[in-house]
Amino acid sequence: MGRVVLLLIIGFLVYLALRGFLRTQTRGGEPATRDVKGEDMVACARCGVHLPRSEARSEAGAYICQDNPRCRAP
Numbered sequence: 001m002g003r004v005v006l007l008l009i010i011g012f013l014v015y016l017a018l019r020g021f022l023r024t025q026t027r028g029g030e031p032a033t034r035d036v037k038g039e040d041m042v043a044c045a046r047c048g049v050h051l052p053r054s055e056a057r058s059e060a061g062a063y064i065c066q067d068n069p070r071c072r073a074p
């Protein structure tokens with residue numbers, strides 16, 4: 001009986017490993033801009049706050065807060 005449980009656990013772990021592997025494979029071709037873990041942090045040129053690049057807008061080669069109402073030039 002213990003062997004059956006062990007096989008079930010091993011099968012489940014293999015399933016999880018394969019699922020994670022397939023997920024990384026399908027994401028491989030896409031740009032990782034929305035991936036929180038791999039996203040670059042940029043500093044706002046106006047207020048100096050660090051934010052993910054996807055939440056900043058580019059203005060004259062500098063990154064500016066996209067929706068931060070308190071972001072104003074000092």
Ligand SMILES: [Zn+2]
Pocket residue numbers: 044045046047048049064065068071072
């Ligand atoms: Zn700002």
